[in-house]
Ligand code: SAH
């Protein structure tokens with residue numbers, strides 16, 4: 001791919017109008033192209049109402065190749081895990097999580113991750129690249145296209161309604177592409193998804209959280225995993241740079257719409273962060289008005305060094321939080337049979 005080509009997934013209507021006018025076509029053609037793009041159709045040959053010479057121009061001057069689907073695995077619960085090849089040849093994973101009333105796409109923001117959280121499969125893979133905004137958006141478009149071509153069973157929702165940045169990588173460490181992709185996800189001439197239906201998960205890069213709050217105040221999820229600095233320094237090493245107190249201040253300033261919450265994600269590891277003193281520290285950290293806690297079951301992957309807390313213990317831990325007035329839930333894991341659950345994503349399919 002020629003790197004200088006603009007990417008169709010990341011273009012807005014005004015920019016495309018200028019481009020097609022430069023090519024000598026009327027501006028309404030841009031609207032038709034954007035209409036196809038937003039449905040997940042990127043290949044100009046499939047844009048049936050365009051003249052052939054415009055299709056040829058699109059092929060030649062814009063990057064409009066869809067992501068190449070290398071593999072797709074479908075879970076018994078409807079979850080689909082996709083392995084896509086970027087134009088660079090590197091692979092990323094994207095997950096579709098359908099439910100009766102909604103369907104969520106979990107997208108990747110980087111190939112690998114620099115942050116090395118020891119419990120995370122992605123963290124075990126060396127960092128290879130930041131995704132461009134076009135590559136982040138192309139994942140959503142590819143899933144939309146797959147839903148058109150291969151609809152889900154009727155009891156599941158067949159339209160993409162929610163987006164979570166919880167796939168491979170740390171979105172805040174790829175800030176420019178994060179912002180550009182958020183802008184396009186929300187734009188009226190883009191995918192037009194409300195900010196209440198978009199969630200960015202981060203291990204806690206506070207300056208970037210501040211900036212996102214000012215520009216794109218979408219839902220925020222924090223991978224907390226411990227409220228004790230000493231433990232979190234190991235579990236989420238970025239804590240050494242942005243310790244808990246700094247994170248707390250940042251979260252208290254994050255703009256929250258009425259009746260919305262910050263989600264504190266808390267992976268439960270046997271004997272590591274599920275003790276009485278961990279519960280006490282977590283309860284001290286939580287801001288009752290702003291936060292809710294999501295307890296996450298540890299998803300093992302081949303060679304992972306940790307053991308998850310037992311289910312009974314997780315429920316007791318949740319009850320301990322609830323008894324202190326904290327909103328706490330135990331997250332249901334999806335797609336575990338195809339290694340599509342949180343923290344199991346990696347660029348190649350594990351044996
Ligand atoms: N880098 C971002 C987003 C990607 S990770 C972040 O860390 O928030 C998405 C979520 O999966 C995070 O909460 C992460 O802590 C969690 N996760 C990572 N490994 C996991 C595992 N093995 N089991 C369960 N959840 C895991």
Ligand code: SF4
Pocket residue numbers: 113114115116117120121122123124167168169170203223
């Ligand atoms: Fe990176 Fe998030 Fe995995 Fe940590 S949990 S290594 S920040 S992807």
